[in-house]
Amino acid sequence: MYIADETWPELGDYFENESLAIVPLGSTEQHGPHLPLATDHLIAEGFAREAADRTGYLCTPTIDIGVSPHHRQFDGTMWVDAPVFRDYVESLTRNLAYHGIDRVVYVNAHGGNVEHLREVGRRLRDEEVLYAVEWMWNDSIPELVDDLFEQNGPHGGPKETAMIQYLRPELVREDRLADARDDGVESVEAADTTKHGARTYYDAIENSDNGVFGDQRDATAEKGEEMFEAATDQLVRLCEWLAERDDSELMPSPHV
Template sequence: MQLALSTWQEVERYLEHSTGIIIPIGSTEQHGPNGLIGTDAICPTRIAAGIAEQEQILIAPTINYGMSQHHMAFPGTVTLRPTTLIQVVIDVVTSLHRHGFTHFYFVNGHGGNIAPVTTAFSEIYADLQGDISHPVRCKLANWWRNDAITRLAKELYGDAEGYHATVSEVSLSYYAHPEAVKDMPIHPAIAPTGDIYTAADFRRQFPDGRMGSSPQLASIAAGEQFCNLAVDALTADYRHFLTC
């Protein structure tokens, strides 16, 4: 059930049996030579849709922009300041909380969002902790941090999975959008790794945008596997979250 495709009356009826909602969140940033700029938003959006196919769960519109300052040396990247992202999350949650929602489950596709989003949760708890009759619960679920997904990535790609523009996330984005698959040679086969600080530093160390990965190994078939694993794991986690 998509919030954007529902009427207010349908949302009111939904709240009669559930006060939980899933909010996909990602980013708009470069993902190497063959990775889609929308990868980090595409992945949680597709996973959330898969969860909704199994359960009568309300899915909010995806927050497509994230904290991506370290990718700003690559054209097409759009970033929010950490303080802006914090406020966006606060405003989304407090708006929905006012209508009666209590459990907010963010399916995240971008590591750079973790610190701002969890900080936003702390601000929300500070603002709403006095409302004992109408509690609020927030959780950030990073879809790739899952034992089954890690095992599959290791089995399929070994060390070539990498850290940015990973084979698993590119595969999942291709599964979601097969019409956008990019087929091109990439050199070196496995990108270098290292620490980064600024956007210029990232571009200097990783000129094609990859970190330790070989996304030319990505496939639609593998993307479907990763998506199914994420849907199963996050559906179970969401169910448990609703009991908290």
Template sequence: MTLLAEHTTTTAAAELEAAEVAVLPVGSTEQHGPALPLGMDHMAAEAFARTATGHDDAVVLPTLPVGVSEHHRQFDGTLYVSAETFERYVAETVSSLAEHGVRKAVVVNGHGGNSGALRRAARTLRQDRTAFAPPWNWWDGVEELADDLFDEDGGHADAMESSLLWHVREDLVRPDELEAAEAGASEGWGESVHGAALGFDTIDFSDSGAVGRPTQADPEKGERLFETGRDRLHALIDWLADRPLEACWPRDHR
């Protein structure tokens, strides 16, 4: 199917009638160090989601580009909303689509900070029997491959993210800034002392805003990541399309 936003209200009717699954890309607009654009997360989510236009039973929704990113607020250009606002916005977007008869969705997520809100939104939609909308984090779909490709714990503007976007949007990656990103990066996400988390904001533990080893980035590795993630997403869409709606709802008490 084509993108929903490119239809008229009359042509959308036939598309929605044939659709079993909606694909909703969500991400963020936030700092990703000196080498990657602010839109890294929503651009990645949108790139994966748009591959679903080849599915006859899927409809791709417009991207939600601002997410739960307050922990990046000290870096220029970062935009954010509260977790409560984001959760409600996603839930109401999916709910509005359910009124048109599409009650199963995959939320393609490009930003880790959105994860909690997305899980809560999915739980509420399912509990109310409005829609079944599990979130899909692209990095979870490529975790094993990323472990083979890169020597890093990573977590943000790292080699994995840099490689993926280098493949998807080569024009927006600044390879000459990868060394600067890594020079000011932390090895892993956050900071702790005796088991207590101290780094509440990214700037508390990363001078450049990056976390990981972005100098390992490579566009060919990014292509492998993208193809692997795409295949996992398509398998999820197929599974969800075949799953009866009644099987998606919470089980009754014994």
């Protein structure tokens, strides 16, 4: 169920019987010469909508601009500052709680959002407003991702390329896959910007001239579909697991 397609009486029926919502989040940031800036939020929305269709749980509109200042040197990248992002997501989630939602899955497809979604979840849980958990698609199927690609990326690499080839093939610049590989870097390790245990880089351009990693030619729509199906299955299971939990299992433990 997609919230923006429903009427308020229909949503009243949902809130009377269910208490879980799915919130997709991503970014609008560079993903190399071959993928659109929309890559992350398209992936997040794809998973969230599919999981909502399979379970009947509520899906909200996508938050499509995230914490991406580390990509700012590349034309078009958009971002909000981390405190603003956290406050916005918290406010939106409190809005869901007002309508009766008491558990939320943040379907996230941007690494830069992870720590901030975790912080928002902690704030809301500590106040016993509701329970919110962050879910990242590739973290749910790490073995499959590693099996499919010799070097999966991370950013703008073959795993994200394959996902967009499957979800939105018309947006992939297939003629730029070789450029993405040749002008990028194989891996973060290959960028050699970690010194004596310290990460010396702050911006993506310090690791990769074109902002991406891996061999994008290793991507196919078929691999994207395989990952999408496997990760969607994990997301559905997470939603069902969360819906079955008693409130006492989700709220903070009492002080020892």
